[in-house]
Amino acid sequence: MIVSMIKKSEDSSQLLRVTITSNKEIAPGVYYLSYQRTHDFLAGQVIKVSLDENNPPRIYSICSGNLDPETSILFNIKEGGLLTPKMARLRPGDNLLVSAPYGGFISSGQSEWWISTGTGIAPFYSMIRSGLGNKCRLIHGVRSESQFYFQKEIRSVMGEHYMTCCSGEEVPGSFYGRVTDWLSALDELPTNIKYYLCGKALMVVDVRDLLIERGIPFENIMAEIYF
Amino acid sequence: MTADITTPLIPPIFGKTLTELRMIVSEAGLPGYTATQLADWLYKKNASSFEEMTNLSKKGRQFLTDHFSVGVMVPKKIQSSIDGTRKYLFPAAGGKFIETAMIPENERITVCVSSQVGCKMGCLFCMTGKQGFQGQLTAGEIVNQIRSIDEAGQVSNIVYMGMGEPFDNLDEVLKSLEILTSEWGYAMSPRRITVSTIGIIPGMVTFLEKSEAHLAVSLHTPFDDERRTLMPVQVAYPIADVINEIKKWDFTKQRRVSFEYIMFQGLNDTPKHVQELSRLLNGIKCRINLIRFHPIPGTPLQGSNDETILSFKDKLNSKGILTTIRASRGQDIYAACGLLSTKELIKKSQNPS
Numbered sequence: 001m002i003v004s005m006i007k008k009s010e011d012s013s014q015l016l017r018v019t020i021t022s023n024k025e026i027a028p029g030v031y032y033l034s035y036q037r038t039h040d041f042l043a044g045q046v047i048k049v050s051l052d053e054n055n056p057p058r059i060y061s062i063c064s065g066n067l068d069p070e071t072s073i074l075f076n077i078k079e080g081g082l083l084t085p086k087m088a089r090l091r092p093g094d095n096l097l098v099s100a101p102y103g104g105f106i107s108s109g110q111s112e113w114w115i116s117t118g119t120g121i122a123p124f125y126s127m128i129r130s131g132l133g134n135k136c137r138l139i140h141g142v143r144s145e146s147q148f149y150f151q152k153e154i155r156s157v158m159g160e161h162y163m164t165c166c167s168g169e170e171v172p173g174s175f176y177g178r179v180t181d182w183l184s185a186l187d188e189l190p191t192n193i194k195y196y197l198c199g200k201a202l203m204v205v206d207v208r209d210l211l212i213e214r215g216i217p218f219e220n221i222m223a224e225i226y227f
Numbered sequence: 228m229t230a231d232i233t234t235p236l237i238p239p240i241f242g243k244t245l246t247e248l249r250m251i252v253s254e255a256g257l258p259g260y261t262a263t264q265l266a267d268w269l270y271k272k273n274a275s276s277f278e279e280m281t282n283l284s285k286k287g288r289q290f291l292t293d294h295f296s297v298g299v300m301v302p303k304k305i306q307s308s309i310d311g312t313r314k315y316l317f318p319a320a321g322g323k324f325i326e327t328a329m330i331p332e333n334e335r336i337t338v339c340v341s342s343q344v345g346c347k348m349g350c351l352f353c354m355t356g357k358q359g360f361q362g363q364l365t366a367g368e369i370v371n372q373i374r375s376i377d378e379a380g381q382v383s384n385i386v387y388m389g390m391g392e393p394f395d396n397l398d399e400v401l402k403s404l405e406i407l408t409s410e411w412g413y414a415m416s417p418r419r420i421t422v423s424t425i426g427i428i429p430g431m432v433t434f435l436e437k438s439e440a441h442l443a444v445s446l447h448t449p450f451d452d453e454r455r456t457l458m459p460v461q462v463a464y465p466i467a468d469v470i471n472e473i474k475k476w477d478f479t480k481q482r483r484v485s486f487e488y489i490m491f492q493g494l495n496d497t498p499k500h501v502q503e504l505s506r507l508l509n510g511i512k513c514r515i516n517l518i519r520f521h522p523i524p525g526t527p528l529q530g531s532n533d534e535t536i537l538s539f540k541d542k543l544n545s546k547g548i549l550t551t552i553r554a555s556r557g558q559d560i561y562a563a564c565g566l567l568s569t570k571e572l573i574k575k576s577q578n579p580s
Contacts, residue, residue: 013468046463056429059463104455105462201347202359204459208349209357209525218351218527223459227347227360227395 015050015057015097021070023090027146029077030119031088032063033096034070041066041101043130044123044196048099049073051086058083061198061224062101063122065129071098074122074149105196105224107132112194115179115207117141120199120226125150128157137161141179141203143168180206189214197223239298240291241269241374242367244402245411255290265291266411273374275299300371302327312557315376316569319344319368323361324569325390327372328562332554337384340372341567342400343391348425350445350458352489354523354561355390358570364391366402373407385415387422388443390567394422394430404438417441418481425460426469435476442478443516444469446486448495449503470507478512485514489565490531496539505546515543515550521563 018035026032043066048057064072077084090096107127114124114136121140127133138158142148145166154162164174165182175182180203183189195211197204204223211221243251248262264282268274277283277291303324304316315327328339344361346353372389373382385407387393393400400422406412407420417439424431425445435442446466448454454461478484486508490496504515517540520530531539536552543550557563 056433102465103462104451104465200359201345201349201356205349205357205359208351212527213525219456222455223349224462225347225349225459 012048012099012102015048015053015099017095018098020090020092020094020096022092023088025088026074026149029088030147030149031075031077032072032149033075033087033090034064034072035096035098037064037069037071038098039071039100041071042106043127043132044103044105044107045101046103046105047071047073047101049083049087050097051083052097055082057097057099061105061122062126064126065131066126068129071101074119074125076119105198105222107136107196108194110193111135111190112137112196113190114138114196114198115141115183116197117179117199117203118143118147118226119149120203120224121149123198123224124196125154128154133157133161137163139163139165139179139182141165141167141182141199145169145171145174148174179203180210183207183210189216191215191217191220193220195221197221199226201225201227237296238294239365239367240265240295241298242365242370242402242406243269244366244405245409251295252287255287255294257284257287257290261287263411269297270370270406270412273379298367298371299375300368301375305377306560306562308557308560308562310556310559312560312562313376313378314557314560314562314567315372316572317368317372317375319362319364321362324572325364325368325372326562326567326569327376327389328557328567329376329378330556331378332556335383336378336381337386338373338376338378338382339386339389340369341389341391342369342387342393342396344569346391347395348392348458348460350425350460352447352457352491352520352523352526352528353565354568354570355565357523358568363396363399366399366406369399369403370406370413373413382415383419385420386443387420388564390569392425392427394424394427394434397430397433401434401437404440408438408440421483421485423487425458426464426466427460428464428469428472431469432472439482441483441485442473443485443487444473446488446504446515447491449500449507453495467507470511473511483514484511485516487516487518489518489520490536490539491520492529492531492535494528496531496535498542501539501542501546504543505548508548513548515548517550517552518564519553519555521555521558521566523565 021034023033046059050057060073063074165179166174167178170176248265252261268280277288302315306314311331313329323344325341330337345358346355347360349356408417420440423443540550
C-alpha cells in the first residue's frame with residue numbers, strides 16, 4: 001500500500017529524489033506537475049523544488065489534496081527563469097528533487113475567506129481537495145478565462161461561494177475587474193473571520209490594505225506572496 | 228534576473244565587473260589592460276564620459292562610444308532633513324525611480340542603498356512593500372547610488388537597507404559588492420558594508436559564501452504566528468530556519484550579524500518576547516538593533532513608546548544580548564526606515580495628467 005510508505009513531515013532542508021508521474025500544460029504556459037506522495041502534509045503547506053543539487057531550490061505551494069495519492073504543484077513558465085522553463089519540459093519518469101512539506105499557511109478549519117490571483121489558487125485548491133472548502137468562500141482573480149484553473153471541480157464543491165474575477169476580458173458568470181474592485185464594491189465584509197491571501201505582492205498588499213481599512217484586524221489576515 | 232526592467236538601447240558600462248570588462252575588451256579586439264584602465268576610470272576617477280578616458284586608444288574610445296553609454300545617473304531630486312539626512316531620487320531603467328538615503332553621523336557618512344524598485348515581500352509595516360514590485364536594479368544602478376550623490380568619495384559605510392530585498396536580486400547585489408570591495412573598484416572594506424535581508428535563505432547562504440560583508444536580518448518577532456501576520460515571507464522561510472542556517476556560520480571574528488527589530492506597541496515588546504529572543508538567538512554572537520516604528524498611512528500598527536523601548540533594550544542586554552536603539556533619521560523627508568516609496572511617481576508615469 002502506498003500509505004505505508006508515506007513519511008511524516010521532516011527537515012525541509014533535505015531534498016528527496018522523486019519520479020514525476022505527470023506534467024500537463026493546463027493553460028497556456030501553466031503546468032500541473034505531479035509525483036507520488038512522499039509525506040503527510042497539511043493543506044496550504046509548501047515544498048522546495050529543484051532540478052539538481054547545483055541550483056538553489058524554489059518554493060511552491062502544494063496543489064493537491066492531503067489524501068491524494070499524488071502530490072502536485074502548479075507553476076507558470078517564467079521567461080528567463082532558471083527552473084520553470086526546464087521544469088515544463090519534464091516528462092513522466094523524469095526525476096525532480098523535492099523537500100518535505102512545511103509552512104504555516106494552514107486553514108483554521110473555521111469559516112474563512114480565501115483570496116487569490118493566478119497560480120495563487122494552489123494552496124486553496126489543496127484545501128478544497130482536503131475537505132476544507134465547505135465553510136469557506138474563495139475569490140479567484142485572473143487576467144484571462146483560461147486561468148480559472150480547476151473551475152468545474154471548485155464550482156461543484158463551493159457553488160456560490162466560489163467567486164471569479166477576470167480583469168482582462170469579460171467572461172459570463174465572472175466579475176469583470178480585479179479582486180480589489182470586487183471587494184471594494186461589497187457593502188460589508190465579515191470582521192470576525194480569517195482572511196487568507198495568496199498571489200503576487202501587489203495584490204496581497206492592496207487587498208490587505210483594503211481589508212484593514214474596512215475594519216478587519218490585521219491578525220486575521222494571513223498572506224502568502226509568490227516571488 | 229534583470230528581465231523585468233526594459234533594457235536601455237545602449238547598454239551602460241558602469242556597473243560591469245572587471246571580468247565583464249575583460250570580456251568586452253577582448254571581444255572588441257582591444258588590449259587586455261584596457262579592462263583595468265576602464266575600471267580605473269569608472270570606479271576610481273569617476274569619469275562620466277568616454278572622452279575623459281585619455282589613456283585609452285582612440286580606437287578603444289570609439290568602440291566604447293559606439294556600443295555603450297557610461298551609464299552614471301545624476302539624481303533627479305534631493306531632499307534634506309533637518310537632521311542632515313538627505314534623500315536622493317534616482318531614475319532607473321524603464322522610467323522607474325529609486326530612493327537612496329545619506330545619513331551623516333559625526334565623522335561617518337552612511338549611505339542606505341536600494342536593490343530593487345519596489346519590493347515583493349509585502350511586510351505589513353513597510354511603505355516600500357505597498358508599491359508592489361516594479362523591477363530589479365542592475366549592479367550599476369546600485370553602485371551609482373554611491374557614485375552619484377554629493378557625498379561621493381566621503382562615504383564611510385554602506386547599508387543595503389533601502390527599497391527591496393537584496394537576496395531577491397542576488398546576482399546584481401553580489402556584483403555590486405564586488406565592485407565596491409575590489410582593489411580595481413572602490414576598494415572599500417567589506418566590514419563597512421552591511422546587507423540586510425528578510426531571511427531569503429538560499430540567497431543568504433550564497434552571500435555568506437561569496438562576500439565578506441556583514442549580515443543584518445529583519446527579525447521583528449521571534450514567534451512564528453506573529454511574524455506571519457507581519458511578514459508573509461515567514462510562510463516560505465520561517466525565522467527558525469533562518470537562525471539555524473546562521474548558526475552554521477562564524478560570526479565571532481570580524482564579520483558580524485545583527486538583527487533588526489522594529490518595536491510595535493503591545494505586539495512584540497513584552498517580557499515574553501525578551502525571553503523567546505534570548506532562547507532563539509542563544510549561541511549566536513550578535514547584536515539586536517531596536518528601531519522605532521515610523522508609521523505609514525493606514526497602518527494598524529503603533530510604535531512602542533521610548534520607555535518601553537529602553538526597558539526592552541535593558542532586559543535584552545541583561546540576558547547577554549548586545550542591544551542598541553537605532554536613532555531615527557530623516558523622518559521628516561520620509562527617508563527613515565520603512566518609509567521609502569516611489570509609488571506616487573509610478574502612478575504619475577502611468578497616468579500622466
